[in-house]
Each structure stands twice: as structure tokens, then as C-alpha cells.
Amino acid sequence: xxxxxLLKRLLETFGPSGNEETIREVIRQEIKDYxxxxxxxxxxxxxxxxxxxxxxxxVASHMDEIGIMVxxxxxxxxxxxxxxxxxxPFTALYQRVMFADGTMGVVGMEKLxxxxxxxxxxxxxxxxxxxxxxxxxxxxxxxxxCFYTPYVQNDDYIMAKALDDRIGCYVTxxxxxxxxxxxxxxxxxxxxxxxxxxxxxxxxxYGIDPDMGIAIDVTxxxxxxxxxxxxxxxxxxxxxxxxxNSVLAHPTVKNLMIxxxxxxxxxxxxxxxxxxxxxxGAIHLTKSGVPSGVIxxxxxxxxxxxxxxxxxxxxxxxxxxxxxxEK
Amino acid sequence: xxxxxxxxxxxxxxxxxxxxxxxxxxxxxxxxxIKIDRLGNIIATKNGKPGYxxxxxxxxxxxxxxxxxxxxxxxxxxxxxxxxxxxxxxxSKPVLVGKNKIQGVxxxxxxxxxxxxxxxxxxxxxxxxxxxxxxxxxxxxxxxxLGDYVAFDSEYVEFGNNLVKAKALDDRAGCAALxxxxxxxxxxxxxxxxxxxxxxxxxxxTVAAYNINPDIALVLxxxxxxxxxxxxxxxxxxxxxxxxxxxxxxxxTIFPKNLAKRIFDLAVKNGVDIxxxxxxxxxxxAGAIHTIREGVPCAAIxxxxxxxxxxxxxxxxxxxxxxxxxxxxxxxxxxxxxxxxD
Numbered sequence: 001x002x003x004x005x006l007l008k009r010l011l012e013t014f015g016p017s018g019n020e021e022t023i024r025e026v027i028r029q030e031i032k033d034y035x036x037x038x039x040x041x042x043x044x045x046x047x048x049x050x051x052x053x054x055x056x057x058x059v060a061s062h063m064d065e066i067g068i069m070v071x072x073x074x075x076x077x078x079x080x081x082x083x084x085x086x087x088x089p090f091t092a093l094y095q096r097v098m099f100a101d102g103t104m105g106v107v108g109m110e111k112l113x114x115x116x117x118x119x120x121x122x123x124x125x126x127x128x129x130x131x132x133x134x135x136x137x138x139x140x141x142x143x144x145x146c147f148y149t150p151y152v153q154n155d156d157y158i159m160a161k162a163l164d165d166r167i168g169c170y171v172t173x174x175x176x177x178x179x180x181x182x183x184x185x186x187x188x189x190x191x192x193x194x195x196x197x198x199x200x201x202x203x204x205x206y207g208i209d210p211d212m213g214i215a216i217d218v219t220x221x222x223x224x225x226x227x228x229x230x231x232x233x234x235x236x237x238x239x240x241x242x243x244x245n246s247v248l249a250h251p252t253v254k255n256l257m258i259x260x261x262x263x264x265x266x267x268x269x270x271x272x273x274x275x276x277x278x279x280x281g282a283i284h285l286t287k288s289g290v291p292s293g294v295i296x297x298x299x300x301x302x303x304x305x306x307x308x309x310x311x312x313x314x315x316x317x318x319x320x321x322x323x324x325x326e327k
Numbered sequence: 328x329x330x331x332x333x334x335x336x337x338x339x340x341x342x343x344x345x346x347x348x349x350x351x352x353x354x355x356x357x358x359x360x361i362k363i364d365r366l367g368n369i370i371a372t373k374n375g376k377p378g379y380x381x382x383x384x385x386x387x388x389x390x391x392x393x394x395x396x397x398x399x400x401x402x403x404x405x406x407x408x409x410x411x412x413x414x415x416x417x418x419s420k421p422v423l424v425g426k427n428k429i430q431g432v433x434x435x436x437x438x439x440x441x442x443x444x445x446x447x448x449x450x451x452x453x454x455x456x457x458x459x460x461x462x463x464x465x466x467x468x469x470x471x472x473l474g475d476y477v478a479f480d481s482e483y484v485e486f487g488n489n490l491v492k493a494k495a496l497d498d499r500a501g502c503a504a505l506x507x508x509x510x511x512x513x514x515x516x517x518x519x520x521x522x523x524x525x526x527x528x529x530x531x532x533t534v535a536a537y538n539i540n541p542d543i544a545l546v547l548x549x550x551x552x553x554x555x556x557x558x559x560x561x562x563x564x565x566x567x568x569x570x571x572x573x574x575x576x577x578x579x580t581i582f583p584k585n586l587a588k589r590i591f592d593l594a595v596k597n598g599v600d601i602x603x604x605x606x607x608x609x610x611x612x613a614g615a616i617h618t619i620r621e622g623v624p625c626a627a628i629x630x631x632x633x634x635x636x637x638x639x640x641x642x643x644x645x646x647x648x649x650x651x652x653x654x655x656x657x658x659x660x661x662x663x664x665x666x667x668x669d
Binding site for chain 2: 017018019041042043045069074080082084121141142174192196197199202203204206207293
């Protein structure tokens with residue numbers, strides 16, 4: 001069963017990197033009855049602890065999403081902006097954006113001779129204000145906004161912005177709820193600032209000093225027309241990471257995941273991501289080193305307003321995470 | 328004058344000794360403890376009252392410059408960059424080579440001898456060389472060794488409307504402001520970190536912050552200011568003369584908004600000019616400090632510098648005075664128990 005109400009809240013809540021207060025509160029409310037202890041660290045990571053006598057395991061999924069930050073407001077009330085994380089000017093164009101207080105705007109562009117010249121510094125946000133004074137009643141320089149697209153779901157797929165990595169948060173929350181007799185001490189961490197360089201995971205892992213790290217994030221797929229070759233397909237099961245640009249999955253963690261998937265008949269595929277990185281990249285280099293791996297949800301159109309994942313893959317990811325933690 | 332002595336001194340990344348000596352001499356009367364760590368950072372502690380937080384204040388001692396890479400048969404010096412420089416600004420600049428500050432000039436083929444396409448493309452580092460007036464390789468080798476640092480030869484000059492032209496305002500302006508800050512008494516404990524190797528990747532600050540383990544941190548900097556001809560207003564980053572600039576976001580840090588706003592509002596309340604540094608590329612020691620150990624709340628306050636990373640960077644003395652005032656106001660505003668972690 002997919003909890004549609006929770007998914008909607010996770011996928012439509014504001015939370016660009018560095019501005020995770022609102023999404024953190026949504027998650028905190030959802031998990032507070034299931035954890036033995038909950039805390040927030042100096043950078044804003046939400047850490048929920050499920051006590052146990054076994055190994056210390058850190059499970060990380062990031063709360064933040066890509067977005068924009070306002071850099072200037074002109075005399076006519078138009079906002080100039082810069083990117084927070086990987087924002088392409090071509091996907092940003094004419095998208096709606098939402099500020100923390102619910103103020104909405106649309107991304108427009110200056111007149112360009114050629115579309116290939118499109119760049120963020122030739123674009124602006126229109127919030128329907130007629131003057132600088134009017135705009136500044138709603139928005140200030142330094143304010144962040146996220147892209148705004150309502151979420152869509154049927155029995156097969158989920159389509160939304162910020163599936164990267166709210167679907168990872170969803171998997172983590174459902175695993176926390178489902179975890180019954182766990183011999184291990186599990187730290188469920190909802191990290192900040194992954195999209196700008198794995199910054200939250202770095203400080204969280206230092207504080208926890210875990211015996212093992214598992215990040216839950218999305219990965220790309222190679223199953224769309226003339227896609228870059230990649231042996232991950234949407235709908236073919238959870239993906240167990242072999243490598244990306246930030247981490248080589250530790251053999252013990254990777255093999256534990258593969259064996260667990262086999263034993264429980266959980267559909268899985270192996271993932272080699274050329275480019276990109278996840279929180280495990282920061283976790284595995286903490287202190288003297290932490291054996292780390294990643295459970296990925298295959299996702300098409302990452303960092304677009306309509307990222308897409310398969311419901312089946314979400315379910316198999318939750319199942320694999322629960323079984324691994326119980327082992 | 329302190330800022331003049333600091334900017335006239337040479338201190339490339341990894342070779343900050345001359346600057347370090349000036350700073351040590353300046354601060355020793357005002358602090359309780361001074362250490363130099365293994366990377367060369369100065370860590371100076373000024374004890375406050377119990378119950379108040381430990382505030383790390385960082386300013387980097389190093390500046391961008393060059394390093395001797397090889398000496399050719401004619402005695403000309405080939406060089407590499409030490410820190411991020413725009414190689415288009417290098418040609419024809421007077422320089423000082425090595426500890427003994429041998430005078431030289433960065434040369435290139437004369438315009439008369441250049442082919443058309445050579446004239447149309449900016450000169451690259453590999454096409455340039457330093458001429459110290461030597462006759463031969465042997466002659467140069469008597470004065471210069473491989474690995475010697477090369478600094479711009481550019482004097483501190485005051486001009487215009489209370490402006491300063493100098494090299495290395497990034498970040499000797501921050502060092503000078505930090506030195507002045509240490510001369511006052513506070514309730515908080517201050518650990519001043521005069522850091523090394525910022526320009527090549529925040530390396531000094533990384534180990535300094537780990538060692539200090541602060542409750543909160545401030546970074547004092549010289550930062551981008553492009554309020555000049557042919558730049559649209561939304562790309563200014565900061566404006567010269569509008570006061571010190573508080574960072575919101577750069578390539579390495581998203582600064583906590585409540586802390587930035589607190590400092591901004593405090594300045595406004597006390598009638599000190601202040602501005603936000605608009606989100607833009609670049610990074611400073613905050614990038615290393617805020618993710619050390621379990622994370623540190625961090626603010627960066629900078630003096631706007633036009634033509635930064637060149638021999639002739641320009642700042643306003645008013646902005647510099649403003650920086651010192653804002654830092655003092657904030658340190659005095661911190662209350663007992665604030666920012667202290669359990």
C-alpha cells in the first residue's frame with residue numbers, strides 16, 4: 001500500500017537546500033511516534049533514533065530539493081535569481097516557483113536571438129508585482145523558492161517534482177514504521193543540503209560515527225528512447241548501487257543487500273551511475289571510514305518538474321531496507 | 328599603518344611567513360594564548376567569561392600569486408599560478424620573486440612581432456615569463472630557486488573618495504579587522520584563526536576549525552564587487568561604499584538566514600551601513616568551517632573589493648571601518664548560553 005496522503009505532503013512541501021525547516025516539520029510530525037529519540041543538529045539534519053544493542057547503522061535520505069535564490073529585485077518588480085543545486089535554464093523556463101510563504105511566480109526570459117544562449121542570468125521571476133516596493137512586500141533578496149508542480153499518481157507510477165529525494169524520505173519513513181524486532185541501533189537521518197554537496201550528511205555522520213551507512217536516493221535510468229546507456233530500468237525493482245562519482249559501495253554492504261534481496265525474493269537490479277553522487281559519498285569518508293552502500297529508486301527525468309518513479313520500485317526499496325536493517 | 332604593512336607584505340598560499348610575523352607581533356599583547364598549528368595557521372585565544380560561547384573568527388593570511396616553475400637558457404622564469412588568477416591580467420606586471428623580493432616584470436612577445444591571431448587571443452600563462460634582468464640561466468639561478476613564490480609588486484595607495492588601492496586586500500583587510508577586533512574586551516571567548524592556504528581550497532581553515540571546535544564562527548573577508556561599467560545591476564554582488572557585506576550563499580556555503588539577518592538588523596539598528604552579498608560563485612573559509620565535526624553556524628562579513636585577485640584591488644576605507652564596527656556589535660550582542668551546544 002502506498003500512503004498517498006503522506007506522499008502528497010512530502011512531494012509538495014517547500015524545501016530547497018538550506019531552507020528545510022518546513023519539510024523537516026512535516027517529517028518530524030510523521031515519525032515522532034515511531035522513534036525512541038529525535039534531534040536536530042547544527043546544520044538542521046533531522047535524526048531519529050531507534051535504539052538497539054547491535055551495530056550502529058545510519059540510514060540517510062535527503063530532505064532538500066533543488067531551487068532558486070533571489071539575488072536582485074528591479075524597479076518594475078521582477079526578480080533576478082541564481083540556482084540552488086543543479087538547475088538547468090531550459091527546464092526552469094516558464095516553470096512556476098513557490099516561496100516559503102506560498103507566494104507564487106513564473107520564470108520568464110529576456111528576448112534572445114537564439115535559444116541556445118539561454119542562461120539563468122538572462123532570466124527572471126515574475127510574481128505579478130508592478131514595482132519594487134510591491135514585490136518587496138512578498139519577497140526579499142536571499143529568499144529561496146522551489147519549483148511548483150502538483151503531484152500525480154496512479155497504480156503504476158508517481159510523477160512529481162522533488163522525487164529526488166522525497167521518495168527516499170518516504171522509503172525511510174515507511175521502513176522506520178515497519179521495523180519491528182531490530183537487533184541494531186538505527187539512526188534514520190533526513191539530511192540537509194545534499195544537492196549542494198552532501199553537506200548535511202557530512203556533519204550528521206561525524207556526530208553519529210556509525211558502523212555502517214546506507215543512503216536512500218534516486219538514480220537515473222537508461223530505458224527511455226536513445227537514452228545514455230545505463231542498465232537500470234524503471235519498474236524492474238529497487239537498485240543496489242555498485243558505484244557513482246561519490247562512492248564505491250563497500251563490498252560487505254553491497255553483498256548484504258544482494259543476499260537479502262535474493263533471500264526474500266525482492267526484485268532488484270544493480271546500478272552503476274556514471275556521474276552524480278549521494279550522501280554515502282560523505283558518510284563513507286567520515287572519521288576512520290564507514291562501510292557504506294546505497295539503495296536507489298530508479299527515476300526518470302531527475303531535476304525536472306515531472307520526475308517519474310514506479311510504485312513497484314518504491315515498494316521493493318522499502319522491503320529491502322527493512323529486511324537489511326533487521327538482519 | 329597596519330593595513331599598508333599587511334598588504335605590502337607577501338604571503339602566497341603555503342608561504343605565509345612574512346604576514347604571520349607581522350600579525351604575531353601585533354596581537355601578542357591582546358590575547359591569552361597563541362599557537363601556530365602544523366599547517367601554519369595562527370590560533371590565538373582571548374578568554375571571555377564562563378557560560379558564553381566560543382566564537383571562532385577566521386581571516387586568511389594568504390593571497391593569490393605565482394610560483395617559479397622553471398628557468399630557461401636565457402635566464403627567463405616560467406611560472407605556475409598559486410591561487411585563482413585571471414591570466415589575461417598578468418602581462419606587463421612588475422613582480423617580486425622569492426624571499427629576497429628580486430624585482431622582475433612579466434613579459435611577452437612585443438605586439439609588433441605577434442601574428443594576427445596571437446593579437447586576438449589573450450596571452451596564456453605558458454606564453455608568459457618573468458624577466459629579472461639576468462643574462463643567463465646561471466645568472467638567474469644565483470637569485471632564484473624552483474618553487475620560489477612570486478608576488479605582484481604593487482604599493483598601498485589611498486585615492487579618490489576614501490578609497491584604497493593595494494594588492495592582497497583579499498584577505499589582509501579581514502586580517503586587519505580581526506587584529507583590531509582582538510584589542511577590545513568581550514564576554515565571549517574569541518579564538519582568532521589567521522588561516523593559511525584559503526586560496527587553494529580552504530585548507531588551513533579545515534584543520535583550524537577541527538582543532539578549535541567552535542560553537543559559532545565568523546569569517547572576515549574581502550569579496551567580489553562588480554558595481555562597475557558595463558555590468559547590469561543584478562550582477563553587482565556588492566556595491567563599494569555601501570558598507571560591509573553579509574553573505575547569503577556562495578559556491579561552498581548556504582549561510583543560516585537567522586544569523587545573517589541578526590547581524591544585518593543589528594548594524595541597521597546601530598546606524599552602521601550594511602548590505603547583503605548577493606548569492607554568487609566563489610567561496611571562503613566558511614565552506615570548510617560550517618561542515619566541520621557536527622557542523623557550526625557560520626556567518627561571513629566582507630569588505631567589497633573591486634578588481635579582486637589582481638595587483639590593484641580597490642576597497643573603501645568606510646566599508647573597512649564598518650566591518651570592524653559590525654563585528655564588535657555582534658560579539659557584544661551575544662548573550663550568555665547562546666549557541667552553546669549540549
